[in-house]
Amino acid sequence: MNSRGTGSEIERLIQLLGKLPGLGPRSARRAVLHLLKRRDSLMEPLARALSETARTVHACSICGNLDTADPCTICTDPKRDTGLICVVEEVADLWALERTGAFSGRYHVLGGTLSALDGVGPEDLNIPKLIERARNGSATEIVLATNATVEGQTTAHYIMDHLASDTVKVSGIAHGVPVGGELDYLDDGTIAAALKARRPI
Amino acid sequence: MNSRGTGSEIERLIQLLGKLPGLGPRSARRAVLHLLKRRDSLMEPLARALSETARTVHACSICGNLDTADPCTICTDPKRDTGLICVVEEVADLWALERTGAFSGRYHVLGGTLSALDGVGPEDLNIPKLIERARNGSATEIVLATNATVEGQTTAHYIMDHLASDTVKVSGIAHGVPVGGELDYLDDGTIAAALKARRPI
Numbered sequence: 001m002n003s004r005g006t007g008s009e010i011e012r013l014i015q016l017l018g019k020l021p022g023l024g025p026r027s028a029r030r031a032v033l034h035l036l037k038r039r040d041s042l043m044e045p046l047a048r049a050l051s052e053t054a055r056t057v058h059a060c061s062i063c064g065n066l067d068t069a070d071p072c073t074i075c076t077d078p079k080r081d082t083g084l085i086c087v088v089e090e091v092a093d094l095w096a097l098e099r100t101g102a103f104s105g106r107y108h109v110l111g112g113t114l115s116a117l118d119g120v121g122p123e124d125l126n127i128p129k130l131i132e133r134a135r136n137g138s139a140t141e142i143v144l145a146t147n148a149t150v151e152g153q154t155t156a157h158y159i160m161d162h163l164a165s166d167t168v169k170v171s172g173i174a175h176g177v178p179v180g181g182e183l184d185y186l187d188d189g190t191i192a193a194a195l196k197a198r199r200p201i
Numbered sequence: 202m203n204s205r206g207t208g209s210e211i212e213r214l215i216q217l218l219g220k221l222p223g224l225g226p227r228s229a230r231r232a233v234l235h236l237l238k239r240r241d242s243l244m245e246p247l248a249r250a251l252s253e254t255a256r257t258v259h260a261c262s263i264c265g266n267l268d269t270a271d272p273c274t275i276c277t278d279p280k281r282d283t284g285l286i287c288v289v290e291e292v293a294d295l296w297a298l299e300r301t302g303a304f305s306g307r308y309h310v311l312g313g314t315l316s317a318l319d320g321v322g323p324e325d326l327n328i329p330k331l332i333e334r335a336r337n338g339s340a341t342e343i344v345l346a347t348n349a350t351v352e353g354q355t356t357a358h359y360i361m362d363h364l365a366s367d368t369v370k371v372s373g374i375a376h377g378v379p380v381g382g383e384l385d386y387l388d389d390g391t392i393a394a395a396l397k398a399r400r401p402i
Contacts (some may be wrong), residue, residue, distance in 0.1 A: 013250045022228040031221045047251035054244045
């Protein structure tokens with residue numbers, strides 16, 4: 001037993017849960033007590049779901065999406081446009097795009113952004129496979145949907161440069177005022193980008 | 202596959218994690234991706250810790266504390282005063298008191314508060330066992346440390362009434378200005394309680 005009066009099993013569980021994003025030591029303690037009150041309905045199902053998911057879910061060898069199937073269900077979906085490939089930084093971005101239901105092509109997950117400071121080069125990301133996919137003939141358009149951050153845009157430019165000589169069309173998602181956004185609350189960069197990208201209506 | 206483009210395993214894990222206090226659907230998604238990137242170092246250890254803790258940690262049959270041992274390590278600690286019993290609402294409160302290192306007695310965890318609205322009576326809480334402990338001879342003082350809320354104080358009063366005829370001494374922890382607290386930022390009730398409980402210095 002430690003000074004807290006909790007057994008080492010509970011202490012270890014608090015430490016592990018506290019490593020999740022969004023949970024600190026205090027909320028991890030609350031979560032453990034919440035779980036111990038719901039052993040059968042939550043704690044054991046969660047333990048099984050974690051070990052099951054760790055065992056069965058893997059990165060798709062084509063696009064990098066996470067799925068139990070390889071190639072993933074998006075890559076093998078016959079209803080999706082094989083020519084259209086949307087490039088995203090992380091699986092979370094793929095999920096965000098899928099939630100909109102506005103994209104009917106396939107994806108390519110880079111697994112991060114280029115970063116000279118952190119020593120992340122193109123070979124550390126899923127970039128060589130993207131260039132291979134873009135050149136193997138079936139791709140007609142590559143949509144760059146990396147984040148509108150310096151790193152995201154640097155990575156997008158790098159990919160653009162390497163595909164410029166190919167026949168494939170390269171596009172980027174639009175930057176501007178978010179739907180429902182008020183100009184007064186937006187940063188100057190977004191307003192400037194929205195002005196620059198103005199279109200006739 | 203669902204509309205989100207995520208497999209059912211991942212979807213189920215997001216749902217289960219989202220039931221933890223402090224994690225909503227968005228942070229549960231982030232947590233799952235965080236876990237899938239750390240399969241060996243976090244995801245599998247967490248799954249094992251959850252199932253291990255669910256299997257081995259139980260409520261102490263004397264005080265209601267959570268431990269792998271029964272009676273718990275606090276109840277069997279020979280260095281602790283057997284006569285002093287601190288009554289708390291939840292195990293989280295016991296942990297909070299233990300972190301201070303300021304209490305050398307034993308505990309009694311009620312498992313909640315009396316609530317006429319929610320239909321929680323004394324027999325739904327650990328109260329009969331507390332009265333039994335108070336009367337079996339070894340207890341000399343019962344320290345009521347339920348929360349300073351209406352429910353906590355109602356529960357404390359109920360216990361006080363039932364122990365008034367016994368020889369055991371009943372006390373309550375002090376209410377007042379928190380250490381480091383500024384009067385200007387405190388609610389009226391706390392300031393009034395601090396004034397009423399003023400002591401000569």
